[in-house]
Amino acid sequence: MIFITRRERFSAAHKLWNQNWSDEKNFSTFGKCANPNWHGHNYELFVTVKGSIDPDTGFVADLKEIGKILKEKVISKIDHKNLNLDCDFMKDVMTSTENLAVEIWNQIKSDMVTLGCELHCVKITETENQYVEYFG
Amino acid sequence: MIFITRRERFSAAHKLWNQNWSDEKNFSTFGKCANPNWHGHNYELFVTVKGSIDPDTGFVADLKEIGKILKEKVISKIDHKNLNLDCDFMKDVMTSTENLAVEIWNQIKSDMVTLGCELHCVKITETENQYVEYFG
Amino acid sequence: MIFITRRERFSAAHKLWNQNWSDEKNFSTFGKCANPNWHGHNYELFVTVKGSIDPDTGFVADLKEIGKILKEKVISKIDHKNLNLDCDFMKDVMTSTENLAVEIWNQIKSDMVTLGCELHCVKITETENQYVEYFG
Amino acid sequence: MIFITRRERFSAAHKLWNQNWSDEKNFSTFGKCANPNWHGHNYELFVTVKGSIDPDTGFVADLKEIGKILKEKVISKIDHKNLNLDCDFMKDVMTSTENLAVEIWNQIKSDMVTLGCELHCVKITETENQYVEYFG
Amino acid sequence: MIFITRRERFSAAHKLWNQNWSDEKNFSTFGKCANPNWHGHNYELFVTVKGSIDPDTGFVADLKEIGKILKEKVISKIDHKNLNLDCDFMKDVMTSTENLAVEIWNQIKSDMVTLGCELHCVKITETENQYVEYFG
Amino acid sequence: MIFITRRERFSAAHKLWNQNWSDEKNFSTFGKCANPNWHGHNYELFVTVKGSIDPDTGFVADLKEIGKILKEKVISKIDHKNLNLDCDFMKDVMTSTENLAVEIWNQIKSDMVTLGCELHCVKITETENQYVEYFG
Numbered sequence: 001m002i003f004i005t006r007r008e009r010f011s012a013a014h015k016l017w018n019q020n021w022s023d024e025k026n027f028s029t030f031g032k033c034a035n036p037n038w039h040g041h042n043y044e045l046f047v048t049v050k051g052s053i054d055p056d057t058g059f060v061a062d063l064k065e066i067g068k069i070l071k072e073k074v075i076s077k078i079d080h081k082n083l084n085l086d087c088d089f090m091k092d093v094m095t096s097t098e099n100l101a102v103e104i105w106n107q108i109k110s111d112m113v114t115l116g117c118e119l120h121c122v123k124i125t126e127t128e129n130q131y132v133e134y135f136g
Numbered sequence: 137m138i139f140i141t142r143r144e145r146f147s148a149a150h151k152l153w154n155q156n157w158s159d160e161k162n163f164s165t166f167g168k169c170a171n172p173n174w175h176g177h178n179y180e181l182f183v184t185v186k187g188s189i190d191p192d193t194g195f196v197a198d199l200k201e202i203g204k205i206l207k208e209k210v211i212s213k214i215d216h217k218n219l220n221l222d223c224d225f226m227k228d229v230m231t232s233t234e235n236l237a238v239e240i241w242n243q244i245k246s247d248m249v250t251l252g253c254e255l256h257c258v259k260i261t262e263t264e265n266q267y268v269e270y271f272g
Numbered sequence: 273m274i275f276i277t278r279r280e281r282f283s284a285a286h287k288l289w290n291q292n293w294s295d296e297k298n299f300s301t302f303g304k305c306a307n308p309n310w311h312g313h314n315y316e317l318f319v320t321v322k323g324s325i326d327p328d329t330g331f332v333a334d335l336k337e338i339g340k341i342l343k344e345k346v347i348s349k350i351d352h353k354n355l356n357l358d359c360d361f362m363k364d365v366m367t368s369t370e371n372l373a374v375e376i377w378n379q380i381k382s383d384m385v386t387l388g389c390e391l392h393c394v395k396i397t398e399t400e401n402q403y404v405e406y407f408g
Numbered sequence: 409m410i411f412i413t414r415r416e417r418f419s420a421a422h423k424l425w426n427q428n429w430s431d432e433k434n435f436s437t438f439g440k441c442a443n444p445n446w447h448g449h450n451y452e453l454f455v456t457v458k459g460s461i462d463p464d465t466g467f468v469a470d471l472k473e474i475g476k477i478l479k480e481k482v483i484s485k486i487d488h489k490n491l492n493l494d495c496d497f498m499k500d501v502m503t504s505t506e507n508l509a510v511e512i513w514n515q516i517k518s519d520m521v522t523l524g525c526e527l528h529c530v531k532i533t534e535t536e537n538q539y540v541e542y543f544g
Numbered sequence: 545m546i547f548i549t550r551r552e553r554f555s556a557a558h559k560l561w562n563q564n565w566s567d568e569k570n571f572s573t574f575g576k577c578a579n580p581n582w583h584g585h586n587y588e589l590f591v592t593v594k595g596s597i598d599p600d601t602g603f604v605a606d607l608k609e610i611g612k613i614l615k616e617k618v619i620s621k622i623d624h625k626n627l628n629l630d631c632d633f634m635k636d637v638m639t640s641t642e643n644l645a646v647e648i649w650n651q652i653k654s655d656m657v658t659l660g661c662e663l664h665c666v667k668i669t670e671t672e673n674q675y676v677e678y679f680g
Numbered sequence: 681m682i683f684i685t686r687r688e689r690f691s692a693a694h695k696l697w698n699q700n701w702s703d704e705k706n707f708s709t710f711g712k713c714a715n716p717n718w719h720g721h722n723y724e725l726f727v728t729v730k731g732s733i734d735p736d737t738g739f740v741a742d743l744k745e746i747g748k749i750l751k752e753k754v755i756s757k758i759d760h761k762n763l764n765l766d767c768d769f770m771k772d773v774m775t776s777t778e779n780l781a782v783e784i785w786n787q788i789k790s791d792m793v794t795l796g797c798e799l800h801c802v803k804i805t806e807t808e809n810q811y812v813e814y815f816g
Binding site: 009011012013014032033035037038039040041042079080081082085086127128 | 145147148149150168169171173174175176177178215216217218221222263264
């Protein structure tokens, strides 16, 4: 069993805002992340898969194929987009980094099986000072 | 003459959109940067000042004072904001990194003189693959 | 279960010196890290907590609150300090990065429970070439 | 139980090429990584060991000793070398990062026991966008 | 006048070898960089252009266009290649980072004029510990 | 004319303290940098030289030779040392990063001439948020 990780990047706008709450509660809870006109980040996405090494290629899985799936299922939907307004898989949840990691996991989990490996971790870095990891 | 640089960071939403142009021209020129619902970045701001060394302190200027000015005049107006909608000093220009560097220069140039040094460069990194430098 | 990590930084002086040993043994064991007049580092501290996502906020825990606790219980005691002389929680141990990780864990473990999550890992980077991880 | 990690770096040439396959299959599988005249990388190697803290030193193990072993058993054989042609421990396998991690593990595992700790992970970064981790 | 920089990356094999010299002189001068079977690096290329800001776009030049030129004229010829054997513009010179910077400058200088700006600097990072800058 | 830069690193303790001033003035001016028991940093030193390219080597200067000089004249005197107490060339000045850059310049300027190039810049990074550049 060996683990390989691919990094992708995306730049997106979002805000943290709970529509069931008053403005006051939103601002006191989320602070500047609740700015009504949005803010944004350069996110880094690290996807780790695990599996055994194919002796013919030396690969657990073809990282180019993983990259293609990430671009189609994830990056094309969130890069240079608004996470709250533009992204189908984030429609019903708060656009926190935690939820983003979970939903990206759900978008790609079965595709990793198709590639002959198993999804192990989705890690997202929101700023240089904070990141989230989800292991399913 | 010696040069000192302070880094600050801000996370902001923006879009590139020329209101005098058709939608078609905006999309063909700015591509995904013209997404109507915005996108965003973690920007890094590097401010370089120059001057002579004060023998009593060993300083060209007090970086804590430079930091205070940057927070008051720049960061508080753009961090977790929308550059197109929320920032007074970006109201009349395209929110490109080039214009952002020029306008930040204008916001802080005279304050650096007050601190006993001279503004030398405003550098802004928009992504890990591109940055802008302005020397006045 | 999801994991979130916050990075903090501190700059401190220290030396590795066992008072029960001869000078010779200290120098042969710790080399330049035993310099009597101290040396120092820019340390990076990564604190990882785990928990379930609150559907109202999308958060495992409020990273601002974690940051406040880290500043009060840890950073204020070691940033721009001497780890051997100034820091109450390092008084009785060698100021290795290993011990620093363990003692920081002890300083903050119960506070994480108060915030509704569980401390998972304390990671400290001493230089770009070495780091320590403690999982309790 | 605590974990410490040491980073080493090496610059090497290699290519991905399966000698049992036709040229066509090699090129279609490995793409530009099959360039006949080689290409190369600045690899980063992170070796993590685990153990208990020696109260006299504060160390799990002496990182200088770990560094010496890494230089003798690994770095001297692959730094500024061709992984396919020059390195004894890569002779019989594809020079993928996966296989490189496994073979480096095999080179150093017993030496870590000699140092009083246990090898936990060999991580290799091939580019800023991909890395491999092997835990034995 | 404002300066914008775009980063590109390439991974290449090379060796330092002067064919007019004896083996002994090559090895004593170039050390491990003269390894007959090559070695390699992940190079980073930073191309800086300067010009005035177009008020309609906010741009000095379209970084996407600069990226296209860099890919066509430079990256496609050196990424996953052997700098000594595969690259037309390095055929007649030592493949030092210095010469690589000069030759890349020559490859792209006139194209920058076509884009309405002026080439200012070609910077190449060979390892994290060394880089070269050429200003024409 | 082309420019090459070599990075070295050193970890040192220091404090900012003007012996001609009262304790109060020292603390109000230098804040936590005046901690009596010292603090410390991982400094990064970037030394840039300029010159013409030797056609036989492709080099402006041999970076290995520059590295040797930096280790002998600079790094051996400040790495794992106390800048205020242990370093001969910092004895008479405040140990600010500005003064450190100037004094390192003075230590190595003539040696660069001996190597056939000219010292262009000494840059020192004290933390990820601040650095100093000196051009003589």
